[in-house]
Amino acid sequence: AQSVTQPDIHITVSEGASLELRCNYSYGATPYLFWYVQSPGQGLQLLLKYFSGDTLVQGIKGFEAEFKRSQSSFNLRKPSVHWSDAAEYFCAVGARNAGNMLTFGGGTRLMVKP
Amino acid sequence: EPEVTQTPSHQVTQMGQEVILRCVPISNHLYFYWYRQILGQKVEFLVSFYNNEISEKSEIFDDQFSVERPDGSNFTLKIRSTKLEDSAMYFCASSEALRGDYYGYTFGSGTRLTVV
Numbered sequence: 189a190q191s192v193t194q195p196d197i198h199i200t201v202s203e204g205a206s207l208e209l210r211c212n213y214s215y216g217a218t219p220y221l222f223w224y225v226q227s228p229g230q231g232l233q234l235l236l237k238y239f240s241g242d243t244l245v246q247g248i249k250g251f252e253a254e255f256k257r258s259q260s261s262f263n264l265r266k267p268s269v270h271w272s273d274a275a276e277y278f279c280a281v282g283a284r285n286a287g288n289m290l291t292f293g294g295g296t297r298l299m300v301k302p
Numbered sequence: 303e304p305e306v307t308q309t310p311s312h313q314v315t316q317m318g319q320e321v322i323l324r325c326v327p328i329s330n331h332l333y334f335y336w337y338r339q340i341l342g343q344k345v346e347f348l349v350s351f352y353n354n355e356i357s358e359k360s361e362i363f364d365d366q367f368s369v370e371r372p373d374g375s376n377f378t379l380k381i382r383s384t385k386l387e388d389s390a391m392y393f394c395a396s397s398e399a400l401r402g403d404y405y406g407y408t409f410g411s412g413t414r415l416t417v418v
Contacts, residue, residue: 282404289335292345292346
């Protein structure tokens with residue numbers, strides 16, 4: 189069964205600073221990988237996803253993520269954080285050829301200092 | 303952009319009562335899902351539904367839960383006799399692709415269920 193670990197529960201960065209949120213997954217083959225963002229009291233908005241091909245994936249709001257098979261990682265990055273990026277970020281993995289269930293990590297809460 | 307619509311956005315119910323959470327998936331989607339998120343915890347899969355039957359369910363989805371697609375547009379989650387620990391945000395999702403693929407996987411904005 190697949191699993192996802194987000195090692196950082198909370199991260200605080202200054203506005204304008206770069207950001208990297210870590211995600212490690214466990215799955216026997218190449219998974220589908222997703223990053224979602226959740227603002228307080230809101231639903232899950234898809235930032236980006238990796239299915240195949242180029243391992244560097246561009247998403248919305250200036251985010252990107254890189255799939256590294258050797259490290260079983262799919263870290264999310266943004267070169268310059270804005271105050272509106274403060275939210276909770278979830279990494280998720282989906283198995284191929286085994287139904288469409290997503291397995292989520294525990295989330296990373298991002299706080300942005302002015 | 304097509305959306306998954308959930309109603310109500312908030313629901314408060316007394317312990318032991320039945321509750322029905324409603325979802326309208328994206329119209330051309332084939333797979334439907336329910337997830338839940340207990341406050342402060344991770345999002346957890348409950349059930350997936352395809353071709354008018356459950357295709358997968360988690361350990362959380364016990365006999366107290368049921369899902370139904372009563373007509374061509376709605377997808378519902380019923381909790382028969384709510385418990386305090388059922389308090390959570392419930393997310394509906396749908397996807398357009400066949401089994402094993404995730405194209406168009408879209409979540410609704412959730413229903414916050416509070417059991418008192």
